[in-house]
Amino acid sequence: MILIYTYNFDTVLWDWCRLGLYDVLSPMQVKYNQNDFRAFYKKALAIDKLNKNTAQTP
Numbered sequence: 001m002i003l004i005y006t007y008n009f010d011t012v013l014w015d016w017c018r019l020g021l022y023d024v025l026s027p028m029q030v031k032y033n034q035n036d037f038r039a040f041y042k043k044a045l046a047i048d049k050l051n052k053n054t055a056q057t058p
Contacts, residue, residue, distance in 0.1 A: 021048045 024044055029037055 021045070 021044060025041065028040055028044075031037075032040055
């Protein structure tokens with residue numbers, strides 16, 4: 001996750017910008033080969049779905 005940390009601070013997004021699933025997947029696609037990225041994608045998607053199941057509507 002060092003890529004996300006670097007992306008967040010190098011672009012000066014800091015805490016006031018929400019980084020989503022796309023922001024996680026984009027740099028990781030470059031880092032991993034196709035099989036490793038596929039496994040990472042599945043894990044990231046499962047985590048993203050968990051977050052949506054616990055979100056409360058106003």
